[in-house]
Amino acid sequence: MTSTTQIVLTSLSEEELLQLSKERLWSLSLAEMKAVQTYYLNQKREPTDIEMETIAQTWSEHCKHKTFKGKIDYTEIRGGRSYRKVYDGLLNETVIQATQELSKRFCLSVFEDNAGIIALDRKWGIAFKVETHNHPSALEPYGGAGTGIGGVIRDIMGVGLGAKPIANCDVFCVGEFGQEKNQMTSNLLPPERILTRVIDGVRDYGNRMGIPTCNGAVLFNKGYTANPLVFCGTVGLIPRDKIQKKVSPGELIVSIGGKTGRDGIHGATFSSAALEENLSSSLVQIGDAIVEKKALEVILRAREENLYSAITDCGAGGYSSAVGELASGCGAKVYLENVPLKYVGLAPWEIWLSESQERMVLSLPKKNLERFQMICQTEDVECSLLGEFTSTGRLEVYHLGQIYCDLDLEFMHDGIPRVFKKALWREPEVEPLSVEFPNKLQTGDILKKLLAHPNIASKRWIVHQYDHEVQGRSVVKPFTGMDQSGPNDAAVLRTQLDSWRGVVLSNGINPLYGKIDPYWMAANNIDEALRNLISVGGNLETCAILDNFCWGDVNDPEIMGGLVRASLACYDFSKFFGVPFISGKDSLNNTWKDREGTLYSIPATLLISAVSIMKDIRKSITMDFKRAGNWIVLIGKTKEEMGGSHYAEVRGWEGGQVPKVDGRASKNLMKTLSRAISKGMIRSCHDLSEGGLGVALSEMCIGGNLGAKIDLSRCEVCPSQTLIPWEQLFLFSESASRWLVELEPSQVNAVKKLFPSDSFLILGRVNKEPVLEVKSKKTLFKFKVGQLKEIWESFSRSQE
Amino acid sequence: MRSFLIEVDPCLKGSSEGRRLKIEKLFQELGFGKLECVKIAALYRLEGELSQSEAERISKEILRDSVAESFVVDPKPQDEKTFFVDIWYKKGVTDSVGVSLLKAIKDIGINTVTQAAHGERILFHQTSDLNNSETLEKKVVQFVDQNLLNPLVQECKLTGLC
Numbered sequence: 001m002t003s004t005t006q007i008v009l010t011s012l013s014e015e016e017l018l019q020l021s022k023e024r025l026w027s028l029s030l031a032e033m034k035a036v037q038t039y040y041l042n043q044k045r046e047p048t049d050i051e052m053e054t055i056a057q058t059w060s061e062h063c064k065h066k067t068f069k070g071k072i073d074y075t076e077i078r079g080g081r082s083y084r085k086v087y088d089g090l091l092n093e094t095v096i097q098a099t100q101e102l103s104k105r106f107c108l109s110v111f112e113d114n115a116g117i118i119a120l121d122r123k124w125g126i127a128f129k130v131e132t133h134n135h136p137s138a139l140e141p142y143g144g145a146g147t148g149i150g151g152v153i154r155d156i157m158g159v160g161l162g163a164k165p166i167a168n169c170d171v172f173c174v175g176e177f178g179q180e181k182n183q184m185t186s187n188l189l190p191p192e193r194i195l196t197r198v199i200d201g202v203r204d205y206g207n208r209m210g211i212p213t214c215n216g217a218v219l220f221n222k223g224y225t226a227n228p229l230v231f232c233g234t235v236g237l238i239p240r241d242k243i244q245k246k247v248s249p250g251e252l253i254v255s256i257g258g259k260t261g262r263d264g265i266h267g268a269t270f271s272s273a274a275l276e277e278n279l280s281s282s283l284v285q286i287g288d289a290i291v292e293k294k295a296l297e298v299i300l301r302a303r304e305e306n307l308y309s310a311i312t313d314c315g316a317g318g319y320s321s322a323v324g325e326l327a328s329g330c331g332a333k334v335y336l337e338n339v340p341l342k343y344v345g346l347a348p349w350e351i352w353l354s355e356s357q358e359r360m361v362l363s364l365p366k367k368n369l370e371r372f373q374m375i376c377q378t379e380d381v382e383c384s385l386l387g388e389f390t391s392t393g394r395l396e397v398y399h400l401g402q403i404y405c406d407l408d409l410e411f412m413h414d415g416i417p418r419v420f421k422k423a424l425w426r427e428p429e430v431e432p433l434s435v436e437f438p439n440k441l442q443t444g445d446i447l448k449k450l451l452a453h454p455n456i457a458s459k460r461w462i463v464h465q466y467d468h469e470v471q472g473r474s475v476v477k478p479f480t481g482m483d484q485s486g487p488n489d490a491a492v493l494r495t496q497l498d499s500w501r502g503v504v505l506s507n508g509i510n511p512l513y514g515k516i517d518p519y520w521m522a523a524n525n526i527d528e529a530l531r532n533l534i535s536v537g538g539n540l541e542t543c544a545i546l547d548n549f550c551w552g553d554v555n556d557p558e559i560m561g562g563l564v565r566a567s568l569a570c571y572d573f574s575k576f577f578g579v580p581f582i583s584g585k586d587s588l589n590n591t592w593k594d595r596e597g598t599l600y601s602i603p604a605t606l607l608i609s610a611v612s613i614m615k616d617i618r619k620s621i622t623m624d625f626k627r628a629g630n631w632i633v634l635i636g637k638t639k640e641e642m643g644g645s646h647y648a649e650v651r652g653w654e655g656g657q658v659p660k661v662d663g664r665a666s667k668n669l670m671k672t673l674s675r676a677i678s679k680g681m682i683r684s685c686h687d688l689s690e691g692g693l694g695v696a697l698s699e700m701c702i703g704g705n706l707g708a709k710i711d712l713s714r715c716e717v718c719p720s721q722t723l724i725p726w727e728q729l730f731l732f733s734e735s736a737s738r739w740l741v742e743l744e745p746s747q748v749n750a751v752k753k754l755f756p757s758d759s760f761l762i763l764g765r766v767n768k769e770p771v772l773e774v775k776s777k778k779t780l781f782k783f784k785v786g787q788l789k790e791i792w793e794s795f796s797r798s799q800e
Numbered sequence: 801m802r803s804f805l806i807e808v809d810p811c812l813k814g815s816s817e818g819r820r821l822k823i824e825k826l827f828q829e830l831g832f833g834k835l836e837c838v839k840i841a842a843l844y845r846l847e848g849e850l851s852q853s854e855a856e857r858i859s860k861e862i863l864r865d866s867v868a869e870s871f872v873v874d875p876k877p878q879d880e881k882t883f884f885v886d887i888w889y890k891k892g893v894t895d896s897v898g899v900s901l902l903k904a905i906k907d908i909g910i911n912t913v914t915q916a917a918h919g920e921r922i923l924f925h926q927t928s929d930l931n932n933s934e935t936l937e938k939k940v941v942q943f944v945d946q947n948l949l950n951p952l953v954q955e956c957k958l959t960g961l962c
Contacts, residue, residue, distance in 0.1 A: 140953050189950065197950075263894055286889075286953075288896035342894070356894075800818055 003759025005049040005349070005404070010041050026056035031417045038413055050349045057317030057353060058324055059416045065091065067554050067563075067588055070419030074564045078427040087564065092566040095547055095581045098574035100707050106542055106613075107580055109243055114312065115163070115236065117243055118544050121614055125240050126503055126612045127163040129155045129408030130233035130546050132587040136285065137201075137230040141194045143286040145201030147357050149232040150287040153209060154313035156236035157292075158360060160243040162299040162311055163236030167493055168206045169215040169233050169505055171607055173197055173550075177454065179276040183620040188226050196799075198230055201287075203465045208289035209296075212332040212474055213308055213466035214491035215505045220454045222601040223511070226592040229550050235505060237495055242303060245310035247363040249330045249391035253323060254308075254369070256383045257295040258288060258358035258378060259352055260318075261342035291358040294381045299360065301375050307368040314359035320352050322361040323386070324395055328413050332388035336399040338384050348399040363389060417482060421554060425561035428517055430643070431655035441651065443694075443728055443774075444781030448791050449650040450691040450732065451698055456646060457795035458487065466482040475502060475617045476536050481624035485789060486703015489687050490610075492620040502617035504538035506530075506610045510690070512644040513658045514604040518562040522569035522606050523661040527736040529610040530577060530670060535739060537620035538612035539674045540577055540667065546609040547584035552601020554588045562604045563588075570606075576663025577670075619678050623686035624703025628768035630683055630746050632708055634693065634739030634761040636669060638730055645691050647732035659736045665759075666737035672754050673739060681747045683747070688738040694731040696740045698772060700757055701785045702792060707767035712776040715761055726777050742766060801847060801914075804855040805886075807921055808842040808863050808871045816840045823922070826947060832939045836925040843886055844901065847915035853912050862904050876960075881926040883960030885944050888919040893953045922948070 012020065017033035020026075028036070036055055040047050047055075052600055057063060068091035076083045087093050108125050109117040115129035133148025149168060156163045175191035195218070206213045211234070263285040314322045319339070323332050346354070364372055369385070376383035390396075395412060397405035408415075441449075450456055463478045468491075468755045476492035479485060490506035501757055510529030513521035529545060547570060554560045576583055590602040614620060625632075642648050643656030676682050684704070686696045701708055712727055740763075743751055752760050767773075770785035810816065821838040825837050844863055846855060852873065859871040877883055889895045897918035905913045922944070924937060937958055944956045 142950075143953065194949075261894060262892065286894040286896055288894070288899060290900055291896075685914055 007049055007052055009047055015167050027060060028056055032059055035415055035417050041798045048404050050352050053349050053353050053409055054320040054405060055769055057320050058412055061588055062316050063321060064416060065586055066419040068586055070421060072421050072423050074423040077094045078609050090567050094571040098571045099580040101581045102578060104580050104757040107582055109584045115159040115161050121501060123240060125238045125243060127156050127159045127236040127238050128546060129583055130231055130548050130609045132548060132550060133230050133584055134587055134590055137198055137228055141197035142201040144660055145198040145230050146205040146287040148230050149202050149205045149287040150292055150357055151315055152232045152234045156234045157299055158311050158313035160238050160246055162303045163238035164300055165211045165236050166233050166471060167235040168211050168213040170202050171217045171507060171509060173219045173224045173229035173605060176220045176222050178200045178314040191225060194228050199462050201463060202530055205287055205289045207467045209293050211469050212468045212470050214468050214474060217507060217509060218459055221511060221603060225280040227590045227602050229605060233609055246387050247310045247326050247330055249389050251363045251365055251389050252369060253332060253386040253388055254364045256298055256360050256363045256381050258291050258356050259340045259342045260356045261352045262350055264352060281449055281669045285355055285357055287357045294379050295358060295360055298375050298379045298381045307372045308362040308364045310363040310726055312361055314361060318354045324412060326363055327389055327395060328409055331392035332387060333390055333393050333396045335386040338386055340382055340384055348404050350395060412442050421560050422557040423560035423564045424557040425565050430657050442558055447694045450646055450695050451788060451792040452794055453646055453650060454795050456695055458793045461796040461799045476620050476622055480622040481703035482705040488622055489532040492536055492617055494617050500616045500618060502614045504533050504536055504612045504614055507533035511603040511605045516643050517660045518566040518604050519569045520658045523573050524659055524736050525606050525608040526573045527661045527666055528689055529608040533610045533612050533708045534670045534674050535685045535687045537614055537677050540579060540670055542580045543610055543612035544582040545579050547581055548607040549586040550590050550605040553591045553599060559601060566606050573663055577667050621677055621682060621685055623684055623700055625700045625742055625766045626704060626765050627684045628706060630766045631743045631745060632763045633743055634763055635673060635741055636759050638733050639735045640729055641733055641735050645734045659734055661736045669737055669759060676751055676754055681751050682741050683744060684742040686740045692732040692734050698788045701772050702789045705770055705773040707769045707785055708764055709767050710764035710774040727780055802850060804846045804858050804873055806844045806863060806871055806873050807875050808869050809839060809870055811870050827943055832943050834927045836927055838923040838925050841921045843921040844920040845917040846913050848913040850912040858905055861908055883924055883958060885922045885940060886919055886957045887949050887954055888917060890953055890955050
């Protein structure tokens with residue numbers, strides 16, 4: 001093989017191998033570099049730059065999920081005893097195993113394609129994927145977030161033989177606003193600017209693509225100041241007979257969509273490494289939604305005419321990953337001179353590795369090329385013939401007659417050495433909440449502080465920038481009520497206008513619990529995603545979930561131990577609820593270095609996204625109070641679980657017990673509530689999460705512009721083990737598996753019979769006068785709903 | 801080769817008021833002094849062998865929303881105390897709006913434009929406590945660099961201060 005861009009590798013020492021990996025931004029470990037070295041020693045030649053870049057991208061944590069697929073030596077220290085287990089593929093033994101054991105018939109494609117797919121009905125499937133785009137968003141929030149949502153939309157366009165995107169969702173974790181600059185943060189974009197531009201990026205891309213953004217969350221925590229998390233998700237509609245794809249040798253490799261520039265080169269390896277200063281602008285990608293929208297139209301038309309046999313998107317690693325992935329069972333020859341470029345001067349390896357956006361790669365039978373090109377022409381989409389699939393088992397890349405890459409695909413995909421990591425978990429000693437008294441804050445003052453807390457306060461200024469109506473499918477939207485102020489728990493979409501069927505989308509995330517115990521964080525996140533889904537009319541029977549792990553430095557055994565704990569909870573609670581995981585993504589090593597070189601990790605974060613099918617979207621309900629005189633009932637049990645709560649945060653208290661989830665009890669409550677909603681017995685329903693009962697009550701009043709009179713004197717609650725007044729505990733505990741429901745007086749007895757007596761507590765009634773009054777032996781607080789709304793919306797107003 | 805700068809402004813009173821006030825507040829809070837932020841506008845740069853009338857046609861047919869926006873081709877600062885800060889993507893960074901614009905210009909039958917770029921213009925008015933133009937220019941560029949653009953992908957140019 002002749003090449004002018006060979007890299008001397010075979011003669012390097014271990015130290016030199018590592019140095020080379022670092023200099024070239026390959027993020028390959030010594031074991032991986034040695035495996036590559038051995039391969040080329042056997043080949044009796046040196047690698048080319050394209051080959052090394054291709055291997056580095058393919059073997060990156062971003063693409064290969066090395067940690068989750070590697071061996072993990074896990075030690076758990078509990079009650080003075082040590083327990084050890086070696087996981088031979090953590091993902092397989094937890095998340096995927098739960099799905100396999102549940103073996104749900106409605107799961108049509110799980111963990112094998114660009115997205116998970118469940119059955120909507122006999123003809124259609126629902127595809128769902130959530131991705132993260134963290135490091136790019138830290139550097140250039142607008143471009144990073146825009147390409148984050150653009151990328152996950154392409155995942156849906158490239159699942160099976162292509163799905164039509166029908167909804168987007170997004171969750172952002174950013175640093176707290178108003179932080180003083182310090183040594184650690186002096187060169188970073190402030191959280192205010194990061195969030196503003198992230199929102200702009202998601203808004204511009206989603207709106208321009210004509211896809212509604214229906215569901216999401218925003219969390220503020222100092223731990224995300226340097227390394228924000230940007231989760232973007234898309235739901236798609238796909239015919240069930242278009243789920244399978246298969247590449248055959250002899251078919252053409254065709255690329256459609258955007259031109260290729262230097263955008264995002266080294267994106268995959270960069271996303272697997274720590275953020276440092278002085279990064280190149282070539283790492284930044286800027287998206288173009290219009291180009292992607294046009295490419296989508298081509299795909300949907302060509303799919304209906306059965307013009308291609310496989311498709312995937314160009315994501316991390318660009319053509320190297322997309323072509324390499326499609327060619328994994330056969331082989332491919334690629335001619336880089338056929339790639340349309342944004343500008344001249346790109347080296348062959350740059351063309352091959354570029355992460356320029358809006359590109360899709362298809363496998364096309366030769367006979368269909370002319371028709372396909374005609375569709376591209378009518379939709380004004382650039383189409384280029386990159387090469388063809390072969391049966392050689394090799395990836396061959398040429399440029400102007402010269403071969404630059406000749407790799408054994410088996411080595412490329414399976415030659416990576418297994419990662420081995422140590423993980424350690426010490427059972428946390430539950431320290432009592434560090435309650436400080438005298439207690440000057442009255443219950444009403446605490447409620448006001450909670451309502452103003454950025455995690456809880458209205459996100460109106462964000463939501464109103466997104467189009468959540470386009471395509472005309474939105475049934476339950478982000479806001480509800482008299483003046484569209486009440487925050488709904490989940491989104492409901494009517495999937496097709498000739499059917500009442502629909503999908504429910506929700507999410508659960510709470511990194512505060514992870515600081516105390518990632519196991520219970522994961523359990524609570526699953527519980528939260530599901531109870532949100534149940535609140536609007538979803539059900540467990542057709543529900544599937546997605547995991548998105550964002551973790552810190554997994555080379556630290558204790559941080560790795562937390563990841564194992566969270567994965568174990570995913571297995572346990574997926575099984576408890578009978579809800580399978582269908583897709584997921586991990587983003588590890590979310591770390592950054594300050595000027596002194598000190599490495600920091602983000603808070604352990606797990607986003608759970610849930611999707612469920614509704615047979616009749618007319619049965620969906622919202623969270624706003626509907627009518628004066630109706631009864632207000634608490635479903636579920638309240639416990640003294642104030643650790644990691646927003647109550648503890650606004651009081652500046654640490655420690656305490658995080659909420660635990662009783663999986664079986666929770667599942668029974670969810671099934672019962674779901675049935676009651678489907679029978680029309682519940683007028684409104686709101687899940688209890690951040691800020692507990694007090695916040696949920698306020699939000700329901702705000703949504704309905706109605707008041708409520710609540711009497712806690714009849715409520716039986718466990719006595720407080722700390723000095724927290726029991727009323728505050730009852731109002732602000734974040735115990736899992738609880739809802740507030742509104743019942744017509746005629747329905748109270750019937751609904752009461754459905755639930756266990758200790759999980760059905762009548763609190764009071766909806767009141768015509770818009771005043772929220774809560775009393776126990778004496779009045780704890782009495783606020784006008786307008787005042788509560790003013791406080792709850794104050795954060796949003798300050799950002800508008 | 802000719803170059804036109806086209807400024808597209810919202811007609812509605814109070815448009816971008818929140819952002820303007822925020823910029824003024826931030827400028828003052830960071831100790832740069834007092835400065836009036838007059839308006840924030842979208843900015844487009846067209847290059848090629850195009851005529852003034854073609855630039856105006858492009859502005860009317862593509863760049864401006866005829867209900868909510870107005871445009872000016874090659875505007876100059878209205879007085880010696882008014883100046884612009886223009887924010888552009890750096891060379892080599894994908895300017896997708898610019899790319900779409902170039903395509904749209906060709907679609908309406910104008911083939912004389914070879915380059916199109918999209919940016920943002922912030923119009924400031926000098927106040928009495930910031931009279932030294934040289935110091936002010938330094939302060940404004942420093943402020944914009946640190947707070948209104950991302951230096952990794954964007955750069956700014958100040959026009960109009962004597």
